[in-house]
Amino acid sequence: MEEDKLIELFKDQPAEGLSRLFDKYIDYLSAEVFFILKDEDDTQDVIQDLFMTLWKNKEHLSNINTSIKSYLRKAAINKSLNLIRSRKQYLDIDDNIDLEEGYNHATMLETAELGTLLNQTIDNLPPKCRQIFVLSRYEEMSYKEISESLGVSVKTVENQISKALKILRIIVKKKIGVNIV
Amino acid sequence: MKQTDKLILFYKLIKNQADQEEVSLADKLLSESSENKDIYGEIEQMISATEKITKTIPKFDKDQLKHKIFAEIKTDEIPESTNGKIIFMYLRRAAYVAASLLLVFFAVNLYSNWQARSIKLAFNGKREISNLPDQTSIILDKNAEIAYGKYFNKDKREVYLDGTAYFNVSKNKEKPFIIHIDNLTVKVLGTSFVIAKHQNRVDISVYTGIVNLTSENGQSINLLKSQSASFNTDSEVLTKTNSNVSENNDLRAEFMNFQSDDVKDVLKRIEDFYNITIRIECDNISEMKGFTSPQYTGNDVQFYFSTLNKLYNLQFTLVAPDKFVVRCN
Numbered sequence: 451m452e453e454d455k456l457i458e459l460f461k462d463q464p465a466e467g468l469s470r471l472f473d474k475y476i477d478y479l480s481a482e483v484f485f486i487l488k489d490e491d492d493t494q495d496v497i498q499d500l501f502m503t504l505w506k507n508k509e510h511l512s513n514i515n516t517s518i519k520s521y522l523r524k525a526a527i528n529k530s531l532n533l534i535r536s537r538k539q540y541l542d543i544d545d546n547i548d549l550e551e552g553y554n555h556a557t558m559l560e561t562a563e564l565g566t567l568l569n570q571t572i573d574n575l576p577p578k579c580r581q582i583f584v585l586s587r588y589e590e591m592s593y594k595e596i597s598e599s600l601g602v603s604v605k606t607v608e609n610q611i612s613k614a615l616k617i618l619r620i621i622v623k624k625k626i627g628v629n630i631v
Numbered sequence: 632m633k634q635t636d637k638l639i640l641f642y643k644l645i646k647n648q649a650d651q652e653e654v655s656l657a658d659k660l661l662s663e664s665s666e667n668k669d670i671y672g673e674i675e676q677m678i679s680a681t682e683k684i685t686k687t688i689p690k691f692d693k694d695q696l697k698h699k700i701f702a703e704i705k706t707d708e709i710p711e712s713t714n715g716k717i718i719f720m721y722l723r724r725a726a727y728v729a730a731s732l733l734l735v736f737f738a739v740n741l742y743s744n745w746q747a748r749s750i751k752l753a754f755n756g757k758r759e760i761s762n763l764p765d766q767t768s769i770i771l772d773k774n775a776e777i778a779y780g781k782y783f784n785k786d787k788r789e790v791y792l793d794g795t796a797y798f799n800v801s802k803n804k805e806k807p808f809i810i811h812i813d814n815l816t817v818k819v820l821g822t823s824f825v826i827a828k829h830q831n832r833v834d835i836s837v838y839t840g841i842v843n844l845t846s847e848n849g850q851s852i853n854l855l856k857s858q859s860a861s862f863n864t865d866s867e868v869l870t871k872t873n874s875n876v877s878e879n880n881d882l883r884a885e886f887m888n889f890q891s892d893d894v895k896d897v898l899k900r901i902e903d904f905y906n907i908t909i910r911i912e913c914d915n916i917s918e919m920k921g922f923t924s925p926q927y928t929g930n931d932v933q934f935y936f937s938t939l940n941k942l943y944n945l946q947f948t949l950v951a952p953d954k955f956v957v958r959c960n
Contacts, residue, residue, distance in 0.1 A: 468700075468704075469697070472697055472700070476693050476696075476697075477688045477693075480689050480693075481686040481687060481688045481689070482686060484688070485686045485687075490690070490691045491691075493689050494691050494696055497696060498696060498699060498700055501700045502700065502703060502704075505704055565681060565682075565683060568677060568680050568681045569684050569685070572681065572684075586646075587646075587678075587681065588684065590646070592648055593643075593648075608639050609635075611639060611642065612636075612638050612639050615638045615639070615642055616635075616638065619638070619670075619673050619674065621677075622673045622674075622676050622680075623673060
């Protein structure tokens with residue numbers, strides 16, 4: 451069903467409309483949330499919260515100025531960030547990332563394409579580092595936005611991103627045949 | 632500068648999140664060493680290779696989740712207000728009318744803003760050199776046209792180009808310089824480059840500084856010194872190319888074609904072209920006029936210094952990297 455018809459249905463028959471919205475977007479939204487949180491239970495909690503909020507704000511849905519898909523995605527990302535912040539997972543303490551790990555990873559998967567290699571490496575970064583890097587790289591958030599969303603300092607964001615870049619750079623250099631110093 | 636800080640700076644630059652000061656610093660670092668260029672290239676490659684990422688759909692029971700959600704919702708509390716609906720319907724109609732009127736008002740205002748300062752140069756089939764209000768120099772190719780609004784140089788410097796032109800943009804950290812051509816946006820800080828429009832593509836070549844290109848469909852790349860790119864206006868695909876920057880030298884050469892010019896203006900043009908600074912320690916420089924040069928053929932800056940020395944007795948001394956002092960004898 452087209453988006454504008456879905457919104458109309460949600461206004462006129464809210465329960466049926468919510469059900470259709472859920473069916474249409476659950477895979478997409480849960481993939482987006484899981485990409486950040488990397489935990490199935492947390493993902494379910496966020497999705498449940500998202501649809502409950504949508505139900506409570508159903509009168510305002512026709513006022514949004516983006517597609518409903520974009521609106522839901524943005525709301526899902528915000529709720530994911532709220533969850534991370536609420537758990538106070540982040541203190542201004544640096545992770546010690548083993549850069550050798552990046553080198554070993556590159557050696558093990560030498561035949562893989564660069565993109566596959568990098569994506570797998572991103573997946574295997576330490577959780578805090580990965581989450582911050584993913585928000586910057588894929589959600590296009592600025593350092594200031596990430597720091598405000600997660601309740602950490604900009605310096606922490608910079609440190610985590612630079613650590614991710616150091617590891618990923620090892621992969622790139624190995625792949626293009628540069629001696630790693 | 633620490634390696635870590637460089638990584639962060641280049642990463643921000645590639646993702647178009649660097650502010651004007653950071654762009655300036657990056658430009659300086661990239662001009663300084665090939666090692667910095669290598670680091671930049673590696674990060675660029677990494678960003679490009681990770682563009683397509685597969686997001687896994689988690690495997691929890693979605694039907695169960697749906698039941699949980701609906702169990703929380705008490706459907707017998709759904710409000711049903713017919714009067715409220717009718718009033719809301721009229722309010723919504725009124726809002727649409729108001730929004731339409733506002734849109735028309737802004738469209739008229741925008742049109743009159745651009746009409747106020749639309750300039751058309753080179754309409755007579757010749758090339759022309761001109762300065763914009765912020766002292767940016769432009770050379771328009773035959774039949775090219777450039778337009779800018781009456782608020783140009785207020786918060787930003789924005790122009791619309793149709794045709795081919797060479798730009799030497801005056802440095803201003805506070806105000807980005809933005810050029811719109813077809814469905815492409817070109818954003819610079821202080822730099823020199825050529826935009827060449829062809830039948831179904833736009834070519835951009837950078838001589839100095841950093842230029843950001845963004846297409847309407849969201850592609851974005853940065854061009855550094857001596858790099859080129861091509862934008863296909865049919866497919867709207869933007870790609871870096873290996874085209875030789877000097878292929879566009881013909882237009883750029885006009886910039887250094889002096890015809891009875893004042894020496895002070897000549898020195899300014901030399902500064903912009905070669906990206907150097909010349910401090911003038913000569914009281915009567917304003918009296919020196921009538922400088923005519925031979926056709927530019929890839930001459931280096933010493934050629935012009937030597938010519939000015941012979942004609943006007945001016946002495947050029949290098950005092951720091953890319954910084955000169957000129958004195959009269």
